[in-house]
Amino acid sequence: MMLSDVMEDYLKAIYQLQRGQDDRIKTSEIASELDVTSPTVTSMLGKLEERGLVDREKYRGVTLTAEGETVALEVVRHHRLLESYLTEHLDYDWSEVHEEADRLEHHISEDFERRVAAALDEPDVDPHGSPIPGADLEPPAERNGDSVTEFEQGDIVVVEEVADHDAEILSYLADHGVEPGVELEILEVAPFGMVTTRAADHDDPVSLPEGVAHHVRVAPLPELES
Secondary structure: OOOHHHHHHHHHHHHHHHHOOOOOOOOOHHHHHOOEEEEEEEEHHHHHHHOOOEEOOOOOEEEEOOHHHHHHHHHHHHHHHHHHHHHHHHHOOOOOOHHHHHHHHOOOOHHHHHHHHHHHHOOOOOOOOOOOOOOOOOOOOOOOOHHHOOOOOEEEEEEEEEOOOHHHHHHHHOOOOOOOOOOOEEEEEEOOOEEEEEEEOOOOOEEEOOOHHHHEEEEEEEOOOO
16 A cells, blocks of 8 residues: 555554553644644545544544554654664764654665664664564554653652654753663652652753653662562
């Protein structure tokens, strides 16, 4: 099935919005994710429905069909493998790779994908901690982390994943050591949503506004066996 880049972008966006929830995805959510108007989304969803890639219910939103999910998973796999290759082999900063991968993800061959995966030793996650679908295009296991806003003062957590969309935010987080695999101490949780943390091996704390903190997913520090 030949699909346009834009169609693949919509399927990827719906897949990512569906993550961790059972509800249908609303037109307004897709419009916000892709920075387009709701009428534009409505028009595209009609085309995707005609091709059997989404299941749409009026006033309730959409979900991906099995075929639509397979397409989305392939695009996501391409994107995250490319992000990994750009950082590991071409010296890109993790704040730079999202847009580059967006441009390339639709145009690589399956042979190129296999070679990139082999060069990276078949990674499970990308530089931001997001799980990479396998070559079988089965949905990857979800990580168990929650937004750092869900934790309390005094908690020690491990960063699992950071949203990759905003280069400026990623640079800010990296400057303060907030990256996947790093331990964070929650120093303060303000009533208005600001979370202040300190990364291991960093003396200075970092304050995360709610809109930023919401995109830093963490898990409790595993308890050591006695």
